[in-house]
């Protein structure tokens with residue numbers, strides 16, 4: 001059974017690898033046996049995390065990358081293959097949200113969210129997919145969100161509309177690439193987490209009105225923890241999910257079905 005989920009001899013790249021979720025996923029993938037690439041705009045954080053992962057006996061490469069920049073994305077993939085010898089798993093995880101009232105959202109806000117959460121995913125995946133296809137296949141895991149398919153009306157009147165649009169796009173992109181690359185043995189899937197305890201959601205957790213609204217909508221009655229995402233990610237990165245493609249895996253304490 002352990003061989004089914006083993007990532008020994010796999011090379012896994014995590015974008016936004018220094019953030020709350022990315023850090024946990026990188027550690028989890030390394031625990032399952034993978035060598036790791038941390039791609040983030042925060043090189044200091046990426047270097048520190050790499051040092052920690054190397055103490056686990058894995059190789060780890062930190063690459064300063066702005067995934068909204070095409071040149072950075074191309075350099076990331078070529079540096080990965082030149083340094084570690086391949087690329088088998090891509091976790092598109094870097095993302096952002098802007099919480100404002102609907103009438104306050106500016107064109108720049110829209111571009112910032114969509115550029116990072118959707119455009120960056122597309123160009124990095126297309127580039128990484130070429131490398132995977134040349135080497136017999138691979139796995140792409142896209143971090144979407146519960147907000148892709150559920151609407152949460154923030155009690156303060158703030159909107160998640162640009163974020164929801166970007167994450168809905170991630171699910172559609174996942175489905176399109178899954179079909180496009182099925183014959184190349186590249187499986188592409190999304191994970192939709194509920195609210196997870198990270199720096200991105202700390203302000204929501206600290207606000208009793210918002211916190212109660214979220215907990216009230218969640219059958220299991222709690223925020224998610226980063227550890228809740230590790231098992232689903234390792235499953236989608238491993239041989240255990242070889243016939244699973246184009247799906248959306250909800251990790252949401254039952255919110256999406258309640």
Ligand SMILES: NC(=O)c1ccc[n+]([C@@H]2O[C@H](COP(=O)([O-])OP(=O)(O)OC[C@H]3O[C@@H](n4cnc5c(N)ncnc54)[C@H](O)[C@@H]3O)[C@@H](O)[C@H]2O)c1
Pocket residue numbers: 015016017018019020021022039040041042065066067068093094095096116143144145146192193194195196197198199200201
């Ligand atoms: N935290 C949640 O509750 C939650 C819920 C659902 C989905 N998600 C999604 O999970 C992913 C990770 O969220 P998180 O909570 O860990 O966020 P986070 O803010 O803690 O981390 C984001 C990371 O992305 C990096 N980053 C920002 N811009 C970048 C860029 N242009 N290029 C490369 N890296 C960049 C940041 O430096 C940071 O390390 C996001 O896609 C988010 O939308 C989060």
